[in-house]
Amino acid sequence: MQHELRVTLGAMKNVTVTMEDHVADWARMEAARRNTSVSRLVGEMLAEKMRHDDAYERALQDWLHRERSWVSDGRAYPGREVL
Template sequence: MPNLTITADETTLRRLRVEAATRNISVSRFVGELLKEKFAADDAYECAMTDFFSRGPYLEPEPRDDGRAWPSRDELYDRKVLR
């Protein structure tokens, strides 16, 4: 497995060592797990964004369960206050 050297301030490294020790794993393994979690979250976000934008615009709203029609945009914004 390849090695990686990181540079960080002493406070961060001290906290990293303590956190790894409390989990009873090496610093190297702990950093590897953190990166794996971060990349998994990034991948999940990217999948969600791709799914959202692949759906396209909604031209027709879904019908209501009770059969009533949805109000039009003009009906929603036709208020005396806005005139």
């Protein structure tokens, strides 16, 4: 007799993902290595990608909108040997 226990923390959505056979084989092996499901593995990978992209975008926006404390007078920057 099989039993299934499902615990959902927060709202989750089911999606269908299409991938090449060799990618699916890798995902199954990687999920087994991590003792998780392919679904959970893909969800975690996408969440990590989202966090990375969000952090990059925030850092870029911070840099673009920071107060500039330097102003160029038009001269060339000093070379490495001078610095």
